[in-house]
Amino acid sequence: MKAVVMAGGEGSRLRPLTSRQPKPLVPVVGRPIMEHILLHLRRHQMRDVVATVQYLGSSIRNLTDIDLAAAARFHRERKSLATIVLKPVPNPLEYGVVVVDEGGAVQRFIEKPSWGEVISDLANTGIYILDPAVFDFFRAGEVTAWSGDVFPNLLKEGERVYGWVASGYWEDVGSHAAYMKANFDCMEGRVKVQIPGQRVGEGIWIHEDAEVSPSARVDGPALICAGAKVRAGAWVNGPCVVGPFTTIDRGAKVSNSIAWDHSYIGENSRLRGSVVCRSVTVKNGCTLEEGSVIGSDVVIGAGSTVNANVRIWPNKEVEPGAVVRESIIWAGSWKRGLFSSYGLTGLTNVEFTPEFAARLGAAVGALNPVGAEIAISRDYTRSARMIGRAIISGMISSGANVTDLSVMPAPVARFWAKHNRIAAMHVQTSPVDPRSADIRIFDQAGLDLDKRSERKLEGLFFREDIRRVSHYEMGRIVRREDQSDGYVAEMLSRLDLEVLRAAAFKVVVDYNNGAAGALLPRVLQEMNCDVIPLNASPVEILVEEDQVSFDAHLREIGSIVSAVKAKLGVFIDRPGERCFWIDETGAVLDHTAAFAVLAQLALAGRSGILLGPASASLAFSLIADELGSRFVPTKITPGAVLRAAQHAETVMASDGSGGYCWPDFAVSFDALFSTVRVLEMLAKTRGSLSSLRGRIPVVAHESALVFCPWDVKGRxxxxxxxxxxxxxxxxxxxxxxxxxxxxxLVVPDADRPEYHVIASTSDAVRSRALVEEYSGLVRSVVEEMAPQVEAVVET
Known part of the structure; x- marks a missing residue:
């Protein structure tokens, strides 16, 4: 017996599940429906199978374990020309209904009856057993439907047409609700299918290649497919399907939901009764409500809410913090831009894939003339290596010559770019989240690209207007390792080594397993420092660390500093850009206190300009005034601080988050040079960090974040x-x-739909009152504009 599987319909009722693929490939419990059907046919010894496409394909959406062998026996016993497999259904209104007599002979067909026409509950399952002679009733060249044309004509001609009433499972997967029901019925044992996983508990299947944290919770019925990851603290609350290579991150809760393959559910997100298609990114803190369906390659921004029964079609991006109240079909394409305030940041192998990196590299190459020199460096991690090599491939494809500097701290890469007058890129694992990566792009002065260049690069990237050169114009790759000698020599030349050697400071330095551990010891040795190094060895794979653990780690460094009676302790982040300070008593300085202490050291005995973001505390103006200098506020982004730091009178600049720039050495945030410069200033002034901390003016600095949709920020x-x-x-x-x-200060966040409200006064009560007053002003404008801002989506 030959089986014909009809697999051609558009599946319009299942969109956006079928926007990118035909219904036969829609997965049910980790396998495409087509695979379930073929396995079912094989169980009944039907090995000769033909699939039709673009013709009566709606039947392929059905999931069944009906006894096909019994149906075939019935067909032969009745000597039927055509046998229709029928199934009793509770609601016949959405089906073609068949009326049969006591022996099973078909008497009548009723297509999608009203309740007044319902004289049978036997639905046509779309499974037919046919004698080849039935094809004599087809007319060549005409479109013919089985239920609408062929079977009614057979009845008119008096042919033998029977209906066989099945007792097995059959579900018409023709709606989102039916699709979810089919998945959950499989896991609850209502249909006989092969579930791709090992049964490890009551209604729980976990594939041997899946990773489930011991501290994660999985309540059945649930299927965790091959390559899927359920992180610590996550909760899969069945019935649920977690598709192949999909990640449920820490603290996320997925209930009554289905996630297809290669998707990502961010930390502390909530899915309730949702379907998430292929390669979807749901960022941290999102909520997907009952009945929501997210199409393939959609990005849901952090903190967003997708309301109940909302559908989002493929390739859309919902901005952070949005509330999506209506389905998104045509609006939206990509994201607001490639660049954030801190360069390019994205999840490794989720947003920053090799394909993305190669395309970005090609766009950067196309931004420059054919044959232009572009350098690239990275940190020690595997993710940075992967992204960096993909970028190199893209750059040479658009005709750029690449200088591969290999492993290098970010400030050294800026220094190299400036002194060689070559544009450069730097790739690093994010210092705040090892799951993410940062890509930095520097101009020939070693500075971040200006806004004009950023927009031009984004235009090339998004329009894919990328130059592809001929084979003889392909760029070359020159590998130049250990290019830090010039940086070290310049650093030593800027220091009073005689004073430093005489001081012979004892210091505790935590290198955080970054590239600074291979560089800074050379300088400290020249300074005659007694160094207690911590975490100096490089590592390729980083371990996630939350804020509580990090704060505890800093306190441990403080204990070591006080125990060994060191002059100070410093923690240098992996990129080598930012540092955290511990004074000689073991006390950890927060960023505001550290900036204030370093400002006093920098301005001691000299006048000039102290630079910091507009959000920096009132204390810095007071310190600068007292020391006969001037504090000049800049825009808040780190790139803006550095561009302002080029002013000739600038003594020191800080981003207020542990990054310090010393323009007399280099216009970059440099934790390595900051360490040695602070030691030099302490040696010259014979001071200490704790005594300087005691001189910081008392200022009450309060802040709050207020949600504000993008479209309301201008208002x-x-x-x-x-x-x-x-x-x-x-x-x-x-x-x-x-x-x-x-x-x-009331300032919009450049990357998120938020406003920062910051007050800095001499009185804590006054500062808090100002923050509350102006936060209320922002909220009142948002509420006033709320009727005009429904679903906020990238356009």
Whole structure:
């Protein structure tokens, strides 16, 4: 017996599940429906199978374990020309209904009856057993339907047409609800299918290649497919299917939901009754409500909510913090831009894939003339190596010549770019999240690209307007390792080594397993420092560390500093850009205190400009004034701070987050040079970090985050300006309003749908009151505009 599987319909009711693939490939419990059907046919010894495409394909959506051998016996016993497999259904209105007599002979067909027409509950399952003679009733060249044309004609001609009533499972997977029901029925044992996993508990299947953390929770019925990962603290609350190579990250809860392959569910996200298709990224803190369906290659921004029964078609991006109330079909394409305030940041192998990196490299190459030299460096990690090599492939494909600097701290890469007048890229695992990577792009001055260049690069990338050169124009790759000698020599030349050697400081340095561990010891040795090194060996795979663990780690360094009576302790982040300071008593300095201490050292005995973001504490203005200098606020982004630091009078600049720039050496945030410069200044002043900390002016610095949709941000700024037309304000970044005792700053976040409200005054009660007052102003504008802002989506 030959089997014909009809596999051609559009599957319009299942969209967006079928927007990218035909219904036969829609997965049910980890296998495509087509595979379940073929396995079922094989169990009944039907090995000669033909599949039709683009013709009556709606039947392929059915999932069944009906006894086909019994149906075939019935067909032969009745000597039937055509036998239709029938199944009783509770609601016949959505099916073709068949009326049969006591012996099974078909009497009548009723297509999708109303309740008044329902005289049978036997639905046509779309499974037919046919004698080859039935094809004599087809007309050549005409489109013919089985239930609408062939079977009614057979009845008119008096041919033998029977219906066999099946007792097995049959489900019409023709809607999203039916699709989820089919998956859950399989796991609950209502249908006989082969589930691809090992049964490890009541209704729980976990594939041998899946990874489930011991601290994760899985409640059945649930299927965890091959390559899937369920991280620590995650909860899979069945019925659920976690598809192949999909990750459920820490603290996420997935309930009554289905996730297809290669998707990512971020930390602390919540899925309730949702279907997530292939290669979807749901970022941290999202909520997907009952009945939501997310198409393939969609990105749901952090903190977003997708309301119940909302459908999002493929290739859309929902911005962070959005509330999606309506289905998104046509609007939206990619993201707001490649660049954030900190360069390019994305999840490794989720957002930053080899394909993405190669395309980015080709766009960077196309931004420059054919034959241009571009350098690239990276950290020790495997993810940075993977992304970096893909970028190199892209750059040479668009005709750029690549200088591969291999492993190098980020500030050394900037230094090299500036001194060689060559644009450069640097790839590193994120210092705040080892699952993510950062890609930095520097111009020939070693600075981040300006906004104009960023927009031009984004245009090349998104339009795919990328130059592809001929084979003889392909770029070359020159590998140049250990290019740090010039950096070390320049650093030593800027230091008073005689004073430092005489001081012979004892210091504790935690290199955080970064590239600084191979460089800074050479300089400290020249300075005659007694160094207690921590975590100096490089590692390729980093372990995740939460804020509580990190704070505990800093306190441990403090214990070591006080125990060995060191002058200070410093923790250098893996890229070598930012540092955390511990004074000689073992006390950990927060970023504001550290900036204030370093400002006092930098301005001691000299006047100049101290630079910091507009959000920096009032204390810095007071310190600069006291020392006869001037504090100049800049825009908040790190790149803006560095560009402002090129001013000739700048003594020191900081981003307020542990990054310090010393323009007399290099215009970059450099934790390595910051370490030796602070030691030099302490040696010259004979001071200590703890004594300087005690001189910081008492200032109450308070802040809050207020949600604000992207489309309302401009209206908030307008409201602020209208309120303070006659007041003293500063518009460096956002709107800063000055009062006799301090100021309040209302500034939009460049990367998220939020406003920062920051107040800095001499009194804590006053600062908190200002934050509450101006947070309320932002919220009132958002509420006023709320009816005009429904679903916020990238366009």
């Amino acid at each position: 908030v700024m307008r409201a602020m300006m209208e309120r303070h037309l006659r007041d003293r304000v500063d518009l460096t970044d956002g709107v800063k309003v000055f009062f006799d005792d301090g100021w309040v």
